[in-house]
Amino acid sequence: MTSFNPREQIQAMTGYHSAQVDVPIRLNTNESPFAPPDGWLDAVSDIVRTVQWNRYPDRAATELRATIAKRHGVSPENIFVANGSNEVIQTILLAYGGAGRRVATFEPTYQMYSQIARVTGAEVVEGERNADLTLDPQEIKRVLTSYSPAVTFLCNPNNPTGLIEPRENLEAMLAHTSGVVVVDEAYAEFSEWSAVDMVSDELPLAVTRTFSKTLSLAALRVGYVVAPRQMVADLEIAVLPYHLDAFKQAATMAALGFVSEMEQRVEAIKSERARIFAAISAMDCEVWSSGSNFILFRPRSSEATEVWKRMVASGVLVRDCSSWPRLAGCLRVTVGTVEENSAFLGALSHALLGQ
Numbered sequence: 149m150t151s152f153n154p155r156e157q158i159q160a161m162t163g164y165h166s167a168q169v170d171v172p173i174r175l176n177t178n179e180s181p182f183a184p185p186d187g188w189l190d191a192v193s194d195i196v197r198t199v200q201w202n203r204y205p206d207r208a209a210t211e212l213r214a215t216i217a218k219r220h221g222v223s224p225e226n227i228f229v230a231n232g233s234n235e236v237i238q239t240i241l242l243a244y245g246g247a248g249r250r251v252a253t254f255e256p257t258y259q260m261y262s263q264i265a266r267v268t269g270a271e272v273v274e275g276e277r278n279a280d281l282t283l284d285p286q287e288i289k290r291v292l293t294s295y296s297p298a299v300t301f302l303c304n305p306n307n308p309t310g311l312i313e314p315r316e317n318l319e320a321m322l323a324h325t326s327g328v329v330v331v332d333e334a335y336a337e338f339s340e341w342s343a344v345d346m347v348s349d350e351l352p353l354a355v356t357r358t359f360s361k362t363l364s365l366a367a368l369r370v371g372y373v374v375a376p377r378q379m380v381a382d383l384e385i386a387v388l389p390y391h392l393d394a395f396k397q398a399a400t401m402a403a404l405g406f407v408s409e410m411e412q413r414v415e416a417i418k419s420e421r422a423r424i425f426a427a428i429s430a431m432d433c434e435v436w437s438s439g440s441n442f443i444l445f446r447p448r449s450s451e452a453t454e455v456w457k458r459m460v461a462s463g464v465l466v467r468d469c470s471s472w473p474r475l476a477g478c479l480r481v482t483v484g485t486v487e488e489n490s491a492f493l494g495a496l497s498h499a500l501l502g503q
C-alpha cells in the first residue's frame with residue numbers, strides 16, 4: 149500500500165483557502181473590480197504572435213527589470229520579478245529562511261508569511277498587535293531582540309486589518325533587526341506612504357509590490373521586490389531557472405504603459421471606500437479605518453458567520469475572518485464598483501436585521 153508521508157511541517161498544516169462561492173458579487177479577495185484597459189488587451193494579442201515560443205525566455209528578465217527600475221528610480225540590479233508577490237515572498241524565504249532559522253510576523257497579518265515560512269522549514273515567531281489591531285514599536289523591539297529572526301515581515305497597509313503602519317514601526321524593525329526586513333506593499337497605491345524610496349544597497353530592507361490589485365492583473369500572476377543588489381543576487385540563486393515565461397515578461401512590460409490609467413482608478417476606489425466606511429459605521433458594527441481597497445468590520449450584536457451566510461444568500465460574498473486567530477467576529481469586504489458596493493451595503497443591513 150502506498151503511504152503518503154509528507155514532511156512534518158506539511159502534516160501540521162491546512163492549506164490557504166478563500167471560499168469561492170458562485171455568487172454574482174464577489175468581494176472577498178481584494179482584486180480590482182475593473183478589467184485591464186482594452187489597449188493592454190490589444191497589445192497582448194500582438195505579443196502572443198511575436199513570442200519565440202520554441203526558445204527559453206530571457207532568464208534575467210532584462211527589459212522588464214529595467215522598466216520597473218526606472219519607475220522607482222533604482223538600478224535593474226535592485227529589482228527581482230516573480231509569479232506574483234507570493235512567489236517573491238517564497239523566494240525570499242528560500243534564500244533567507246529555512247531550517248534552523250526564525251521568521252517574525254506581527255499578527256494578525258497576511259497568512260502567507262507564516263504559511264510559506266513553515267513550508268520552507270523555518271520556525272515562525274509571532275508578535276502580537278494590540279486589541280485594536282495596532283502595533284507598538286516596543287513589541288517589535290521585544291520580538292526582534294529576543295528571537296533575532298532572519299526575516300521579519302511588515303504588511304503596509306496591513307491585510308486583513310487595512311490599517312496603515314506608522315513609519316516608526318518600520319524604523320523600529322530596521323533598528324533592531326539582525327536579518328532582513330520585508331515590507332509588503334500589495335496595497336501601496338491606496339495608502340499614505342511607501343517605504344520604496346528607503347531601499348538602498350546598505351540597508352537590509354526589501355519592499356514587495358504586486359500587479360494583482362491596483363493594476364487589475366491578478367490573473368497574470370506578477371509581483372516584484374525592490375531590494376539591495378546583494379539580496380536580488382541571492383534571490384536569483386534560490387529561484388528556479390526561467391521562472392518568468394516570455395509571454396508574461398512582455399505582457400507585464402505592456403501593462404507598465406498603462407500605469408497612470410490604472411492609478412486614476414485608485415481615486416474612485418478611495419471615494420467608494422469612504423462611502424462604505426461611513427455606511428458600515430452607521431450600522432451596528434465596529435469598523436477599522438482602511439488605507440487599502442478593503443475594510444475589516446465586526447458586527448456587534450449578530451454572529452459573523454450567520455451574517456456572512458445571509459449575505460451569500462443575497463448574492464454577496466465577503467471574507468469570513470471570524471475563525472482566524474485574533475479576529476473573532478470579523479468580516480472583510482473588498483471595495484468593488486459603485487453598484488457592487490451598494491448591493492453589499494443592502495445585503496449587510498438586511499443580514500444584520502436577521503433577514
Ligand SMILES: *Cc1c(COP(=O)(O)O)cnc(C)c1O
Pocket residue numbers: 178231232233234235258303307332334357358359360361366369370371
Ligand atoms: C493580495 C496580496 C498579495 C498579492 O499576492 P500576489 O501573489 O502578487 O497575487 C501580497 N500580499 C498581500 C498582503 C496581499 O493581500
